[in-house]
Amino acid sequence: MDEIRKLFSVDYSVRIYLIGEFRIIGTGGENITPTASKARGILAILALSENGEIPRDTLIELLWSRHAREQAQASLRQSLSVLRRTFRFEEQDFFTADRNKVCLKKGKLWLDSDEIVNNTSELLKNDQLTKLCCGTVLKNLEANDPAFKSWLDIQKQALEENIKNTLLARLTKTPEDNVDTKKHRAILEGLKNIDPSASPVPPDGKEEKAGNNPRGETCLARDAQLYRSCLLKKVLRFWIEGVLEQSLYKKTRIELQLNETSEQMLQAWGDVGQYSVSNSMKDSNADTNKLRSNSEIGKIFSELAESLLILGAPGSGKTTLLLCLAQQLLELAEEDSCHPIPVVFHLSTWANDRSSLDAWLEDELESRYQMPRKQSAELIRNHGILPLLDGLDEVDARDRTDCVIAINNYRQQNTWLSMAVCSREEDYKNLPLPLITAGKVLIHALTESQCDTYLQVIEEPHRGLNAALAENRQLKELLTTPLMLNIAGIAYQDYAENTLPPAEPHGDVKDRLFSAYIQTMLSRRTPAKDSAHYSKDDTCHWLTCLARSLDEEKQSIFYLDSMQPGRLSAAKQYWMVTQGSVMICALSVALSLGLMGGLVMPLKYSLGIALVSGIIGGYITGLLGYGNLIKPVTNIKPSWTTLRNVSAIKQIGAVALTGIVGLGVGLVFGPVPGGMIGLLFYILLLFFNSLEFELGYEHQALHADPNENIHQSFRNAAIALTVAGTTGFISAFIITGLEGAMVVGILAALLSAQFFGVHTCIQHYLLRYFLWRNNSAPFNYVRFLEFSVDRIFLYRVGRGYIFIHRSLAEYFARRKY
Template sequence: MTSGCLNNRYHIVRKLAAGGFGETFLAEDSYLPSRRLCVIKQLKPIQTNLDVQQLIESRFQREAVILEQLGEGHPQIPQLYAYFAEEGRFYLVQEYIQGTTLNAMAIATATEVRQLLTSLLSVLAYIHARGVIHRDIKPNNVILRQDACQPVLIDFGAAKETMTLGMPPGESALSIAIGTRGYMPPEQAAGKPTYASDLYSLGMTAIYLLTQQPPHVLPTDPRTGQLLWQDASRVALDANLAAILDRAIAIHQRDRYASATVMLADLEADSPIFSPPSEPTSPLLATLEPPEFAPSPEPPTPVPVAYSQQSYRNRQILLNKVKNYWIKGVLETSLHGKALIELGLETRLDAVEHPWGMAWETPEQSRQSLPPGTQAIDKFDEMGEGRTLLILGEPGSGKTTTLLELGHHLVLRAEANFNQPIPVVFNLSTWTQSKQPLANWLQQELQTKYQVAREISQIWIERQQLLLLLDGLDEVDATKREYCVQAINQFCQKYGHTELVVCSRIQDYEMLNCRLQLQGAICLQSLTLEQVQHYLENTGSALVALSQAIQKDWTLQELVKSPLMLSIMTLAYQRIPLEDFPRFESICDRHHHLFEAYIQRMLNRRNVESVYPQQQTQQWLIWLAQKMVAESQTIFLIERLQPQWLANPQQLKVYQLIFWFNFILISGLIGSFVLEVQKLVPAVLIGGIVFALVFGTNQIVPSPTLKWSYQRAQKTLILGGAIAPLFGIALKLAFGFAFGQITEANYSSSLPQEISQGLIFGLTFGLILILIRGFSTPTIDTVTIPNQGIRQSAKNALVFAIFGILIPGLIAWVCEFRVNFWALCGLSFGLVVGGGEACLKHLILRLILYCQGCIPWNYSRFLDYATERIFLQKVGGGYIFVHRLLLEHFAQMPLETTPGTRKG
């Protein structure tokens, strides 16, 4: 086709190229006044079998979306303008790059090649981070843009792959391999390209520029198959550049660079790449300027954020909490810290669903071991802006430790650069509502775990200023886990620039019917016996017997592959003679014995005062673990104890009866000072009904730290200024008719009086309500202590009680009403609304649990004691078990039905 119109829009100017997959044309866009030039690629399927036509079209659409995303995100990739299908053929409409391809340029110098490699490696780092392999890098597919003097990478091979669907049976894989002879590595010729394949092609392109000869005509080493190109170079070479290119074009991909980022770092460390000479020595150097899109070893910087003094303070407080809670409180004191062995990592691209709906790697390529020494932060940094990562592993393999190590790096960056997002650790176990958006759940967690006001957290989420570290996807209730995955995916679609990391046990994740739509996934590899023995040999004589026992016992060999189990063994089996090691025929029995030995060793720890009886300590921990598993909780907060933690419905009824008894008793005592008996009973009943409708009895909600907010008070003006007075009038009239204060005899005189008093009554308490609601939480608490929510509720109740006494009492004194009546009503109102009801509920619940032997009275003291015994770790004002496996072990242990000895 050399003329005509495609899609009734694009007029063909001339043919640019033709190949086995189709033809390329230069065309004009007749829909635009400028008649913009564009490149149209016509793609031909291998065959036109109707059975695969729909599949081809569907995949073609998805790949078009990918090409559009790539072009919009990087200036050195052509933009995709449109795609369409016509008469059984598929067309891509792309940006026309005016310039010269590399194969038309004169010979390049070593400096020019360095600059070119640096610029193109930035492009490869960008596309590889998004799961894309170019597959056809060669001099013809690199254009030096005339206007910007940048090398532009064109002609991605992805769409060509679609055209091979439905090829005839028996067709050679080589005959449909995407790539060009000489520039295509062996694995790509076999139809199995990897990221390292692009580095091979780029290296061959550089060699072409240095030799002006196609790679396939250059000699090779008959023993190794390695290309012998240096003697053919027509320019002076330095040894470092030659070594970098030799590594890039190694025959075996394991010998090449692990990533474009690593190759770029090698190139930058070797020479001052960004210092071009003052005068160009060839046409190539004259057009090639220093790259403007080269990646840095540090992740890309987000758009700068202007911080007010308060905003900056809030940011620093949250960073300090994350650092103190998780890095210092958990990571630096974790059991894994006892066994610092370098964990191997493996990519698992098949574990995630590509954000654009497809992955281009084959199953074999989707699982590759990363080079030794590679850390999660290295893999995370490779992904560029908007990074999302899934961390998988076996139980006890070190997923949370890896997540927190990653978080440690990110916290340091955020402290050094205000424009970096704030890394925050969350545990997904508390995600319990199937239809709850993740953003709403994040606001709840920030308020509960980090004492961040909803107003602040909402701004951070909307402006995408948080970096989410989400641990424990496997700890979400199994019936809600897939809903949680969907919520994360929906969040990623809505907040596309928010970076996040998710952790999960691999077995639980693989059982899901849906996948996370993240950019990448890594899996922690098990420890080898060589690693374990080397570690034990370096720990001294205390673990010699353990090392010998591992060599003889296969159950120990299986368990010790987990870093957690190795850590527990080093504590539980320390200084135990070899003959005292029991033998087990099953891993389950060995697992159970190991945890029992650990528990006994920790209970008998020296240098820790034995404050509580061992049996009682163990029972309290069992009860706590069972309740946390039942409620899907990982972090335990004393103030978040709820009535549903009671053992059975009978105890819940006892709790409710005690609460109502106390409510009636307190209300009756206060009311008896100002009301007659016949008025006291209905007043208490009405108050109880209103209380039940507003607060209920089965939920304890502590009050937050308060600070006055005029904007918050404005929202209550209608309720306090209009509805409250009407309610006051209705209440006063009801009492007037019920108790004979309004009769037919005094109707005309008493009715206006009752209405006016009711109006003042309503306005007074409406004013108190406005004042109370005007208190919000626009800042973050700098200090977090156990049971802080209930302590704060008590303080708030006291403050509001004072308001409740003063304001109504003053108004009553001015209006010559009964001062004591109004003051006591205000006192009751302030106590309840300010947080007194939460304190009363919490006190009753703690009392019942104490009497049942479930908890000690001084609960925080006991939890600190359990932390000293290395059963728990302190996270801010809460506590977590040192590992999920220990939590599960305690939860499976039998709980005594009768209360034990209570102490503390």
């Protein structure tokens, strides 16, 4: 690259290369090209413009043509912030941006394409000329937007043609006296035969030093890019598409058939959910009185050193604001492979183990996002995760202070780590110590004028909310948050004055509002022909059971394939799911053994021996605790560390069970098959005890079946049955012949299938059967959950479900059965 730079005599502070790979070289010779693709796109557009000035609207149309305007404006601000940091060591006025346009001072920079056009006579003296044109231009600009792709294709073609034609025109003239004729002809011939698809000459590395990248430590190895890509897709699908884009605010517009593009509508909704910002790094009394909107949260996050606490009343929009921040950060992470991935975590699960925050984050990535443990630990260790922690107030009050201490300790160990935390304001004020953050956002309650503006927008025929407020003044006192305003707008849209109830105590008005919302959503929406419909009583009852279970388990998100036997209160039912399921598996194997034994001895003797062995073995296995938890077998991984941690009781039990199984088979078929099956059983027990049950990852990135882990367990059981059965048959056939091979093959297949999925499936469906018998859950749980999502009682988050708001979950939890 030094050879190419020597072609030009003029020295500039910053050099922009358009030929070959698009790159920017700073004053000191370091490569300062932004890693974010949108930022590179903005620079390319500015560099190729006539005067270096481009209106902001034009940049949005080219780079964010598929985005909503507010989101596009927020993304543009983020990209401009990246560019300001890129040029922070260069001239102050080199790159500027105001409210209307963005400017690049082209007179103060060097462009390789301009030098070729203007200084060709100097270039003719150097044989490096053809290197400037031997490949495509603007090579490393990603065309993630169709409008930008079209613009880029046109610019590439025009730039290549302009450079080639200019050089050819100069070279075809009479050579100058100081230019070697032979070299002149070689250059001319080379330019005529340029292959546009050829790769550009790589730089020699002397000039492009590693820039000072503050996020360089988070760059992942190439083999980890798959996990990064999958995690990005999951966060986008689970939280942005599944929750933010299905938010009650948007659903309310649909239910009330409001015109999203009307000025009045935009004004009404733009006023909802405003907040103020305070910076703890400055004077604590210097809170700004300026109210901000959701689209500015990314900019505020950057201003507050990417360390933020979001506070507000219940239903004020804390989670919505957090997800707006996640959406803006996701776009940066998609453009820049070195930007940490914003991941939403629910703090309600922290109290389960009360571990350090980094260990808890690893657990959550593994269990909620199905990322393998090793990759989770590596990503956290390299600061590749930007935690967005929701629900500090949902942590049990007894554990909340310890949770804050864990967060603060993690922040002190990683001082520059980016993070955002959400909490109810009242619960946060009761904490004995504050969170360590650079600033906080306080979401304000709605004013009466904001509420009136909203009411004017929805005041159309058959809108009953105004009538309800006229009858019940206490109802309006509740409408201080976007949640209550949205719910009231739906709940009372079809009410007439003569059907409204009299005023009730304040606490009951809120419950009646939720009840009216539920009734409206169940009555107005006509179910599709192929979907189920549930009565109000059944819907409320099962949602009440769900809300109480989540409250007892201190969870916010319900995962169908993670249900445990602890949901059953009856002792007999609990025994059936835990030890009883083990007995079922043992007896099924024993029955097969006894029936096959009828070929070599009287059936009653073979059945008797097999069933006794099965009962004793199953009982001991149940006592050892193998059925106490339901562990989906999706992505199994043996670990010597896990095996070493197995208790002595389980190790002794494994030897005893091996003896019982081997003795039972030996009494029926002889010592050789008995010894082989006993040895196989012992190996299976050792292997099973060494397993780390990791949830599948890659195949769930885009498709999240609510019961996926149970289905995957069944598929793994089928694989284990096939592999173990075939291996056992071939091994036994070599030693004992056909008869022994059939026995060993069938028993090996059955035992392997039980260990690697069948037992888990039996436990899961036994649990669901008893919950249905107890009327604690519907028979088809998935259909009911999807029904509740359709009626806007729940959101779907990946393969889990969450109530649209904690207030609604609390309403169901305190209802009487």
